Amino acid sequence: MKCEPNRLEIFLTRLAFLICGRCVYQSFADHLPLEGWENVLDFGCGMGTVAYYAAKKLPHGHLTCLDISERWLNACRKTLRNHGNISYLLWEFPMLDDECFDVVYCHFVLHDISDSELEIVLPELAGSLKSQGVLVFREPLTDTNKISFIKRLTEQNKLFPIDSRITDIPMMGNSLECIYIKQ
Numbered sequence: 332m333k334c335e336p337n338r339l340e341i342f343l344t345r346l347a348f349l350i351c352g353r354c355v356y357q358s359f360a361d362h363l364p365l366e367g368w369e370n371v372l373d374f375g376c377g378m379g380t381v382a383y384y385a386a387k388k389l390p391h392g393h394l395t396c397l398d399i400s401e402r403w404l405n406a407c408r409k410t411l412r413n414h415g416n417i418s419y420l421l422w423e424f425p426m427l428d429d430e431c432f433d434v435v436y437c438h439f440v441l442h443d444i445s446d447s448e449l450e451i452v453l454p455e456l457a458g459s460l461k462s463q464g465v466l467v468f469r470e471p472l473t474d475t476n477k478i479s480f481i482k483r484l485t486e487q488n489k490l491f492p493i494d495s496r497i498t499d500i501p502m503m504g505n506s507l508e509c510i511y512i513k514q
């Protein structure tokens with residue numbers, strides 16, 4: 332469901348990014364399976380918190396930042412204004428080309444999407460991955476039913492789990508990070 336942030340929300344997110352950028356967002360970007368040439372999608376990029384670090388890891392690749400909110404996407408443009416290898420997409424379904432991304436990642440996005448919308452979103456993300464492409468997500472562990480639903484749906488779309496770990500994130504608590512591969 333579309334939800335535009337107000338100015339205070341954007342300001343507070345920028346503040347959190349300045350204070351916790353490295354330990355929260357860079358730690359996730361550092362764990363992405365990137366060599367530097369990949370075509371990557373940040374699904375639900377927000378103000379570009381993870382994208383800021385992921386873009387630096389793609390000197391010969393490309394990063395697409397996608398969000399359902401125009402305001403977040405504009406904030407993301409501002410965060411990444413010094414990077415050249417980025418394009419921006421406002422989410423509309425269906426919109427992603429088949430088999431075009433090497434890596435798709437979602438950081439604190441999927442848990443907020445309704446089950447019925449996830450049934451549309453996850454097949455679209457799976458379809459946009461190349462063969463051997465990788466989906467990575469990190470979600471809070473507060474709602475275990477939701478996590479189980481996301482995992483079940485991911486596997487139903489022919490993505491196979493290859494790694495997972497629980498991390499304790501400052502101010503956010505325990506979260507689950509999962510990596511899936513398309514075969």
Ligand SMILES: C[S@@+](CC[C@H](N)C(=O)[O-])C[C@H]1O[C@@H](n2cnc3c(N)ncnc32)[C@H](O)[C@@H]1O
Pocket residue numbers: 332334374375376377378379380381397398399400403422437438439440443444448452
């Ligand atoms: C909690 S924020 C996380 C932003 C960013 N990934 C981060 O970790 O800082 C969730 C983001 O997902 C976006 N979002 C929610 N539903 C979406 C959908 N169906 N398609 C694309 N983006 C969506 C929201 O607009 C918001 O920017």
